[in-house]
Amino acid sequence: MTPPDLAVAEKIEGPSGETEELISGSEAIAHACRLADVDVITAYPIRPYDTVMQYVSQMISNGDFDCEFIVAESEHSQFEIVKHASVVGARVFCGSSGVGWFYAFEALAVTAGLRVPMVAMVGNRALDDPGAFGVEHNDALAVRDLGWMLNWVSTAQEALDTALIAYRVAEDKRVSLPCAISCDGAFLTHSQTLVKVPAQETVDSFLPPYDRAEKQLHPDNPITIAPQVNEDWLMEMRRQNDMAMRRARGVIIEAYEDFNAKFGRSGEPFIERYMMDDAEIALVGMGTLAMPVRVAVRKMREQGKKVGFVRVRWFRPFPTIELQDVLGGVHAVGVIDRDYSFGSAFHSGVLATEVRSALYPMESPPKVISFIAGLGGREVSADNVIEMADMAFDAAGGGDINDQDTHWIGVRE
Amino acid sequence: MPDTDVDTFADFIATQVLDPWKGPKKVPAEEYYTSGHRTCQGCESAQLMKLMAKAGGPRSIVLGATGCMYVANTTYYSTPWAIPWMHTQLGSAGSAATGTAAGLKAMMRKGKMKKEPINVIAVCGDGGGADMGLSAISAALQHTQYNLLILLYDNESYANTDIQVSGSSPWGANSTFSPPGKVKRIMNRRWKKNTAAMLASGHPECRYVATVCTAYPVDAMNSVRKALTIGGPTFVHSLDPCPKGWDYDPMYSHELGELAVETGIWPLYEVEEGKLKMCGKSKRIVSGQFKRKPVREYLKRQGRFAHFTDEDIEYFQSKIDDMWETWLIPGVIPFAAA
Numbered sequence: 001m002t003p004p005d006l007a008v009a010e011k012i013e014g015p016s017g018e019t020e021e022l023i024s025g026s027e028a029i030a031h032a033c034r035l036a037d038v039d040v041i042t043a044y045p046i047r048p049y050d051t052v053m054q055y056v057s058q059m060i061s062n063g064d065f066d067c068e069f070i071v072a073e074s075e076h077s078q079f080e081i082v083k084h085a086s087v088v089g090a091r092v093f094c095g096s097s098g099v100g101w102f103y104a105f106e107a108l109a110v111t112a113g114l115r116v117p118m119v120a121m122v123g124n125r126a127l128d129d130p131g132a133f134g135v136e137h138n139d140a141l142a143v144r145d146l147g148w149m150l151n152w153v154s155t156a157q158e159a160l161d162t163a164l165i166a167y168r169v170a171e172d173k174r175v176s177l178p179c180a181i182s183c184d185g186a187f188l189t190h191s192q193t194l195v196k197v198p199a200q201e202t203v204d205s206f207l208p209p210y211d212r213a214e215k216q217l218h219p220d221n222p223i224t225i226a227p228q229v230n231e232d233w234l235m236e237m238r239r240q241n242d243m244a245m246r247r248a249r250g251v252i253i254e255a256y257e258d259f260n261a262k263f264g265r266s267g268e269p270f271i272e273r274y275m276m277d278d279a280e281i282a283l284v285g286m287g288t289l290a291m292p293v294r295v296a297v298r299k300m301r302e303q304g305k306k307v308g309f310v311r312v313r314w315f316r317p318f319p320t321i322e323l324q325d326v327l328g329g330v331h332a333v334g335v336i337d338r339d340y341s342f343g344s345a346f347h348s349g350v351l352a353t354e355v356r357s358a359l360y361p362m363e364s365p366p367k368v369i370s371f372i373a374g375l376g377g378r379e380v381s382a383d384n385v386i387e388m389a390d391m392a393f394d395a396a397g398g399g400d401i402n403d404q405d406t407h408w409i410g411v412r413e
Numbered sequence: 414m415p416d417t418d419v420d421t422f423a424d425f426i427a428t429q430v431l432d433p434w435k436g437p438k439k440v441p442a443e444e445y446y447t448s449g450h451r452t453c454q455g456c457e458s459a460q461l462m463k464l465m466a467k468a469g470g471p472r473s474i475v476l477g478a479t480g481c482m483y484v485a486n487t488t489y490y491s492t493p494w495a496i497p498w499m500h501t502q503l504g505s506a507g508s509a510a511t512g513t514a515a516g517l518k519a520m521m522r523k524g525k526m527k528k529e530p531i532n533v534i535a536v537c538g539d540g541g542g543a544d545m546g547l548s549a550i551s552a553a554l555q556h557t558q559y560n561l562l563i564l565l566y567d568n569e570s571y572a573n574t575d576i577q578v579s580g581s582s583p584w585g586a587n588s589t590f591s592p593p594g595k596v597k598r599i600m601n602r603r604w605k606k607n608t609a610a611m612l613a614s615g616h617p618e619c620r621y622v623a624t625v626c627t628a629y630p631v632d633a634m635n636s637v638r639k640a641l642t643i644g645g646p647t648f649v650h651s652l653d654p655c656p657k658g659w660d661y662d663p664m665y666s667h668e669l670g671e672l673a674v675e676t677g678i679w680p681l682y683e684v685e686e687g688k689l690k691m692c693g694k695s696k697r698i699v700s701g702q703f704k705r706k707p708v709r710e711y712l713k714r715q716g717r718f719a720h721f722t723d724e725d726i727e728y729f730q731s732k733i734d735d736m737w738e739t740w741l742i743p744g745v746i747p748f749a750a751a
Contacts, residue, residue: 040516068519218497
């Protein structure tokens, strides 16, 4: 069996007007903002996300992009400004990294509570203290309970494509929720690859204009937004947000079908299945981790070890159905978290906890082994991945690997 | 100023021209802040909302930061606002105004919305404005391309959370976070921030900063109208007597507003295009035509100062005397040349 290698994948002929450019994940997101004809963007510096804003501001100063571009005085203001611009009908974009995302936390909560369909980018970064510029997923994951749709991308191409899809899903009246696209700091934000940049007309055929209709704040429509509701109504409104997140699943599927048809792309929305057809054990992870994992999977396949990889693309809404489908048949699952959740069940990372929860109702669920690796931007090598896969094989074969604890990989003890 | 029109997207969105009303009889009867609120009896901040909405008129959008004018004022199913209103977070008045104005401007420039002047007004209390939201207001006043007004309603405490001192509370005032006790009589040892002058002097490109008091309603409305007409980001700071927080009979709200001005505690002025003009009785204090009343007359009317000794009142008086006698610009700029 010859594994498909993304680097030499068959080139699919894209629609007319598409160009190919050597750009980073951050620049790909900036192109998506331009193509989506975003009206208001706010910036505030923090590495690594701020590179997006460097590209956006250059596009504006060169006359390639017409957009109100406001350099705010804090991340909190950054997110509040675009929240209010969105409510008067403007399409908006914003982003941050690490503690900057946390500085905006109040604004992030109300943006989801108000169901403002903002699209944001998180350049994933370790939280202070002690400081590190490298990737950890705890920043974006912090909003997982609030009504933000969350996804992790693994290439610059996927970043651009997902940003366009995110606007369509977020602004769909059945959903109307904000969406954050996570790009691993440095590994994706700052790494250049060839990216197909679609033509404006293709984007226009896919992404309708943002229309708030009866929810637009305007003197012609003198509504009151977000008054005090107290216990009289709050629970009903929370339930509406819950229903919106439930509906998002179908809208996401619909958007990918249309996107793939119009842009000449392939792939399923919620997860990527890599060599899973006959896999006996599976590794699960998010983001750029996919690169060393794919390499390790191929190496192990050469040795006859039937291992596969599942990359979770959308974390909210969580792909429960897909994960039950793809992981139901394997003997053990090794979940690699680039995050932590101190004091959680089995001291696992966030993804492992969610995967366990999703698989629990199955008749005979696979063993789930939880790994924490690559924190603060530490490299996860192919050898690290093989070590984890071997532990999963050991668990599958009834070995003495403890699946009731979490294993830290590549850490000095 | 160098020609910045190399910015191909630069576009001027005109403001509404709201001429001053010459006397109460010229003020139209229409209200845009109506029944439905549940503010306290004698609430001068509610009065300010009513005056502001009247002054701005129907083509206005109001953003309300968390505070009394949100919690007590804007309840689901009973909104008093006949013009569009939206809540914003406690520290977000500046950001809300900037975002709303930027959204409108982008939409109008790009042909996605009918081009017309729309007033954008963000209101915040002293907690939201002088404390938590100060940096966002400062930033808003720097973005001169947006037409907006930030109106600070200052009742000198976090009044909707049971009266706690803010950076805008007077020295020595009793509050639930600064109660006089057996050992400490004065718990709030901070002197009230000089917010309007700080913002005016710190943001020289801001074209209009003013102080008002609802005891002078026509002047207050005309300040709002000028702020909305002049263009760019503007700031108006209103002192609003608060029966609950200041502890007095609600029937005296108007008198206390007058006394705050007459004792010199609350100077009225406007800074328009870089020119300072003292207003009303404050102008006559500076010119010597009006002799300031003793602060005792103001302090003794309010329960929040009931624990003051004669010595405390003398200290308070001496600080107010300094303000008018030693400041570089009396009542406005506090430092003198060395």
